[in-house]
Amino acid sequence: MLTSTFFQANNTKILIFSGIVLLYIAIVASIALGPMDITLAQSMSALLPSQYRIDLPAHIELVIQQIRLPRTLLALSVGAILAICGTVMQGLFRNSLADPGIIGVSAGASLGAAIAIVMFGSLAELYPTLLLLGAVPLFSFMGGAITTIIVYHLGTSSNGTSVTMMLLAGVAISALAGAGLGLMNYYADDQALRDLSLWTMGSLAGANWLGIALSFVTLIVLFIVFYKDANKMDALLLGESEAKHLGIRVQRLKKKLILLTAVGVGVTVSLSGMIGFIGLIVPHLGRMLIGPRHKLLLPVSMVIGALLLLVSDMIARTVVAPLDMPVGIVTALIGAPFFMYLLVKQKGTLA
């Protein structure tokens, strides 16, 4: 795959078109899929503005509005956030093995979320919104940010990032966060315990409209800021000195990127727990399609990430139907072998 990329830059129109078509197909399928039978036609109609819709039976309308659509939208936005954060993180570490899950950032974020749930759990009945959109994402973000900074400082020197150090730091931090998470279980009451169990494998079952709003706002803000810095991230891939010689304020850029990826991971973890490997796989697929330039890679990753998590969630909903499996199991089943494949490919160069 090194010799060429699948698409040339001038094929962007085809790329945008196929992205939209694939997203549409996936959304329609996702709404139609589940224990209650909803036809593809009903699903397509539910996506139209109200004056064009066919009348749906009330119970189907309810299931679509309350369950299927929220879950679909959450999958899309969380997948997209994880994918662009993975892309940025790989650029920041100048290494294509970086991923929020693998280097322990998700673990740190989920510890933050767990602390918030246990600390503020008693307030949940009085102020559910404050907890869902306030304390949990905030603590989750702080956990993610602290972890990223630690891993970055452990793994990076002026010569770039040492993969070994980065991965080992991730192992250490994941273990530490896992212990903290275990500790939180003992302080948690029943409700909090149920919430905590969600964090360990990652699930989109808790989708609600407030959470969806939060994740889409996060996605839009992150995308705009990352996109503006796309060229600078390209330059950073040359090395920090080289980026500095190109007039880029490297320290400032790095801080900004670390902070924003932590925001992205924090928000996704607070909404759907630890969903691994999306941030690892998607940038690779994106680079195979259109090459490593961030101006194209970021939007392409965003779309692939949304698609990948949505399809994974559809699998999670169907393989053990009528039960509902955490989507993190599916992404790990796809992602972990992919990670091993990347390790084998880089075997000679790891140091």
Added chain:
Amino acid sequence: MKNVISMHNVTLRFGNKTVLDKVNLSFNAGQLTAILGPNGTGKSSCLKVITQELPLKKSKDYELSYDNLTLFGESASHWQPNELAKSLGVLPQSSNLTFNFSVQEVIELGAIPLAVSTLQRDEIVNAMMKKVGVSHLADVRYPLLSGGEKQRVHLARVLTQLSVGGDKKILLLDEPTAALDIEYQHKVLILAKQLAQSGAAVIIVIHDLNLASQYADRLVILNKGHIVADGSPAEVITKQNISKVYQHNITIMAHPEKGYPLVL
């Protein structure tokens, strides 16, 4: 001749090792200056002082201090990084870029500090690829190149970066010829020389005394933190200077056709 870089009383110390000891140096526009000296004598550090990569601070195991460092007559710290990048380019010793950019994309990175349209950028990039001789590699993925090809790609990138700098140009080259075969060693130095003749200040850190002697207008030899020789090749490449600095008995003779001194 216009002075474009000047540094006064530069001291650089790592731990107990003083790399530069109260060094004064200045560089002129229109000159190709080669900095020579044994390994570990602060040649590359000199370049890093100019690019302000090394922090200006003093602690137990590190010190960088100077009275002043001016670039184009203005204090270096007053320059906006983005503005300075149009006038100050650095060709690194090596780059560990592992992502699969095409050669053209790598060279386009040189246009980041420039405020030019895509059309203008493509024009500049094409011209620089031609100048350096990498046009035929434009669509090849960078990680597949040989060391020498990579080096030339980065030279084209840096030349792109300096393409709108006007008469304010500094090019720093850190051992640019190390990875190159003899043909491209000369090509790179000819390009550097042309750039100097067009008015840029070109500073090159190099080990090959004969290449330096052939192309540079001025040679500076650093040893143990001090400048031990500074002048034209004929003034600097003497049996006494070279034997002392490199602790090796050598013979100097003039090039049979061109007359510049050769070290045997």
